[in-house]
Amino acid sequence: MNGGVCMTKPRLPAIEYIRGISMLGVIGIHIGSQYLGSPVPNANLTALYEIVTRFAVPIFFFISAFGIFYNMDPQKPFSYRSFIRRRAKAVLLPYMVWSLFYLYHDSILYHTGFPAIPYLADLLFFGNAKYHLYFLVILFWFYISMPLWYQILRKINPIGLVILFFLQVGFNYFSSYDMDFIIWTYSLEDSFFKSLLLYRLNYLPLHYAFVFLIGGYAAMHIDEFLRILKDHQLTVSLFSFGSIIALLHYYYSLMDGGYTQMDAINTAHQLSPQGIVYTLAASFFFFMIFTYQHYPSCLNPIFSLLGRHSYFAYLVHPLFIGHYTLYLENHGIILTASKSVLLYVVVLLSSILAAILCRKFGSMVPYFNLCTIGTKK
Incomplete structure (x- = not known):
């Protein structure tokens, strides 16, 4: 396997900016749940x-793959051991630290007690210590299986990507909507095998393989990718606009058919056919927007700030959601539409402020940054 790290390529601000946009979307999803x-x-x-x-969760797989393959030189040797060591420091260490933090914190806040060792191992394996941490589990499984993705990207062509897209739609449709499979899964006796099936969305990277590979493919063909975005900006914009209209239409049509709002959003999700298309369109759209600056340049420092602190903000925001919503409940305050928007703003600002302050503290105590965001910088 070839492909070493290349440090000579120019920095692409779009990658950092999209991280920030992704973080904003994830917070929105979790405020929506409240x-x-x-x-x-x-x-x-x-x-x-x-x-x-x-788009918020899967688009991060797009830019994660993009970042990896953009900085990879196929002419240099690739050390899988070195790659895993670096990625374990960046993802696995913060995952374990934050998981244990939330388990201890929630055991005190909600008086649940710290889980016993067998149950703790189960929680950590499936990313269930907190509702947002499963993402890091899937991401690390992508890293573990990097030789597979690298070999696919070395050989695949645009026709192969189209075939892969339809395979992805078929696999996700079976995993998410096949009632015979779902009923059979729930009918199994309790076992680790049943847990593997029940929590398949928490660890199995195959659900997001296409978006990961398309990110890697775009990075490996960066000149062509940027040329296409530049030459077809109207098409990319219309594609993005049409894809969100299609996903929203699916959502509203489900409710017209008798679904509750909860059932509708749990059906019209990112793994639906419309959701996969929307993720693809959003990935191209945001990359185009941030590369060719279709907005006032004075916003760049804001996007840069959000991107720089997106990792910590993503990891910490459930802490603020938990405490703020508990305060509302204890004071009998109903989360109306306007209050939910205010809650979103307060959680976002709290998360970013915490990220900035902790980053500064980590500059004095580098191991704090290492444990919380996977880097000493």
């Missing part, structure tokens, strides 16, 4: 929180 608990949630606001943001 808002759904209100007596009469507004379906349109729920759509903004839970449908428009559906």
Whole structure:
């Protein structure tokens, strides 16, 4: 296997900026989950929180793969051991630290007690210590299986990518919507095998293989990718606009058919055919927007700030959601539409401020940064 790290390629701000946008979307999804608990949630606001943001998790797999393969030189030797060591420091160490932190914190806040060792191992394996940490589990499985993705990207062509897209749609449709498979899974006796099936979305990278590979392919053909984005900006914009319209139409049509808002968002998700297309379109659209600056340049420092602190903000934001919503509950405050928007802003600002302060503290105590965001810088 070939492909070493190349340090001569120019920095692409779009990668950092998209990280920030992804973090904004993830917070929106989790605020939306809280808002759904209100007596009469507004379906349109729920759509903004839970449908428009559906690109947020899979687009990070796109830019993760892009970053890896963009900085890879196929002419230099690739050390899988060195790669895994670096990625374990960047992902696995923070994952373990934050998982244990949330388990200890929640055991005190909600009086649940710290889980016993066998159950703890199960929680850590499937990323269930907190509702957002499964993402790091999937990401690390992508890293573990890097030789597979590298070999695919060395040989695949545009026709192969089209075939892969349809295979992805078929696999995700079976995993998410095949009722015979789902009923059979729940009918199994409790076992580790049943847990593997029940929590397949928490660790199995195959659900996001296409978006990961398309990110890697774009990086390996960066000149062609950027030329296409530049020459077809209107098409990319219309593709993005059309894809979100299609996903929203799916969401509203489900509710017209009798689905609750909760059932609708759990059906019109990022693994649906419409969701996969939306992720692809959003990935291209944001890369185009941030590369060719179709907005005031004065916004760049804001996008840079969000991107730089997106990792910590992503990891810490459930802490603030938990405490703020508990405060609302204890004071009998109903999370109305306007209050949910305010909650979103407060959680976002709290998360970014915490990220900035902790990053500064980590500059004095480098191992703090290492444990929380995987780097001493």
